[in-house]
Amino acid sequence: MMLRKNIIKSGYIILTFMIFIYIIYTNLGMTFFEIFEVKTYDMRYKAMDIFEKKNREYDVVIAGVDEKSLIEIGKWPWERSIHGKLVTALTEYGVKSIGFDVSFTEEGVSKDKIDYKKNMKTIVATKYKQGIIPEQDAIELLKEINKLDTDQDYEFALALKKAKNTVIGTYNIMDIAEDISRFEYNKIYYQKSRFYKINGILDEIKEVGRTGERRVKPFEIYKIIPPIDIIAKFAYGIAPYDVGRPDIDGVLRGIVTVTKENLSNLYFPPLYLLVYLKSENLSIKDNVVLDLKNSKIDIFKDEKLYKTIPTNINGYQRLFFYGKGHTFKYISYTDIINKRVDKKELENKIVLVGYTDSAKGLYDLRVTPLDPNTPGVELHATAIQNLIDNKFMKRIEVKGEVPLLFLFGSLIIFILSIKDINLALSNILTNSVIVTYLILSYILFRKGLWIEVFYPIVVFILIYLILTIENYFLEGKEKKYIRNVFGHYISPILVEELVKKPEMLKLGGEKRELTAFFSDIQGFTSISEKMSPEELVEFLNDYLSVSTNIILEYKGTIDKYIGDAVMAIFGAPIQLENNALNACFAALEYQEKLVEFREKYKESGYPPIYARIGINSGEMVVGNMGCNIGENKKFNYTIIGDEVNLASRLEGANKMYGTYIMISENTYKKVKEDVEARLLDLARVKGKKVAVKTYELMAKKGELSQEKLKLKELYEKGLDFYFNKEWKKSKEMFLKAIEVDENDGPSKLYIKRIEEYIKNPPPEDWDGVYTFTTK
Structure with a gap:
């Protein structure tokens, strides 16, 4: 690769x-990318809502202040005794804990009304004692005065005291400029619900001393306004019901877990956490550690870590939403106090009290990832269920x-x-x-x-x-490079194939099975001496054009020109199905075109032009080779190796045999079914120990003339006698071959060898191998 x-x-x-x-x-x-990122966050929730089944029962139920309840009970706010009835009813239903996403910061009955009732009782009693009002009339008047309900806060508090399982929400003052003088409260009651164990608070103090700024920046308010004392005193816990600020796009995707009251410099947990703690019979003081250092809240049970709420550095918890609005079961407030609910729906549940989206005039709707109209109480319900499920969303x-x-x-x-x-x-x-x-x-x-x-x-x-x-x-440059490098050396079809698939051209050297092709003009020196420089250039261009076109036609690659000599490659850079056969067919056509070429130049008075060709197939190293130093970068796509040298020597050996196309045994084995060829010799070229068989390529299969077929038959018989040292019979066959073709070089060569062997017989262990003494 x-x-x-x-x-x-x-x-x-x-x-x-x-x-x-x-x-x-x-x-x-x-925050530039954040607005887009949170949208992908919402898309993932929507995908979950579509593809995931949500057939489950939740541990949290919402007692809804809904339209039905407003019709039956009356206009909001309701008398506190009504809330007392709710707490009593829920306790009887067997709920684990109750949380009011509602604040009770002022008395349910105004002070004027209480004073009025007290004064009226005093007046009636005084006038009765003075005898102004008869006894019976005084009794009737006091009954009517007592009908003025001024004890509803006490009734609610009494229900809280009996239940011992209810958490009340607090109203939060954000701005120091807001008047809080109208609120009366005992700070002891609400401060008992603060975080007691805080890890990392000393680090925060040091950070402020060092930089003037806090590392952790939790949700900050100026002042928590708790419920009135009588309610706060008997509530299990008091906690902010604020869910925090929405993200940059106005969508709430989490909830505040830490609220810092600047006036007291204390940290407070959220409403939902206290409601959950009560359901597990745990306390904020003994079982919870706010870990500012590691951005989490740890809950311990039986002195072991029980739950961990992951937050960001500022104490903000991402909620794991379960679905669109109304994920949790909503039960009408009025149905609970009037006992119209099956006990199974509430038993062992955690109940949150809050406004629903149907309660007209009581707007508490928030935009969440799955629903733009989610009741705020559902965020607390989701947080509790996350804690129960141990399923949180962590960034x-x-x-x-x-x-x-x-x-x-x-x-x-x-x-x-x-x-x-x-x-x-x-x-x-x-x-x-x-x-x-x-x-x-x-x-x-x-x-x-x-x-x-x-x-x-x-x-x-x-x-x-x-x-x-x-x-x-880069590909454009590669294509240009390929066209420039190979355009003159391989066929246009192959060039375009390389351009489309440059991966076929592997730079550097690699071993491949290829065929090397060498050609050279016979007696070129003597021919060139008879030409002027201009004529010689014209002649060479004409000759090389003919030879090049044939090689390219058979999908060969021109390696180089060396004067009148041509070196070509078959099988690289484009692999061929049978590169040896393409080389052989190119050689045969080469010789056919030279017949026309000789006729052309015969008229000019030049000697006849003949070319010798040597072909060998085998494993060769092919690739871009040359100089890669500094600016002197010069490469040539070429082949090297012993098999290449053999092809070159076969081209030169044609001179000895009087032939024009000599191929090696390796090549012959690949093409013997498609060509006519005859064995020339078992020769050992100079510098090699192993002898190789060489063949003369004569024609394509079936295209040899009758005269040449007869010649081949006689020649091969003579060769058989030769290798068997039957010199007389061998010579006789070669002489008959010459009668068929008086210019047959191989037959003449063997007659000459036979005459030499008759005079000087070869040794007894002679194997028929002839050793070349020159390259």
């Missing part, structure tokens, strides 16, 4: 830069996101750097990486881990676009 190193380099420069931007952007708290921090960015970015860079794949495939693979990241984000989201989607996708697309553009220009 070949990779584009410059693409890898460019890719990692982009990726590193984008990761650096991400780290800086995150640490500075910038992966920078140190977790960066490795993911690097890993998936690297995969895209790797894909785009591969030379062996085309644009369509790289698109598919890149999109697969991006889709895999999206699937991973969804899978992790289901498990409560929020990883970034928007910024990483921007990074991946940016890398893809830039590297694709760079690849486009």
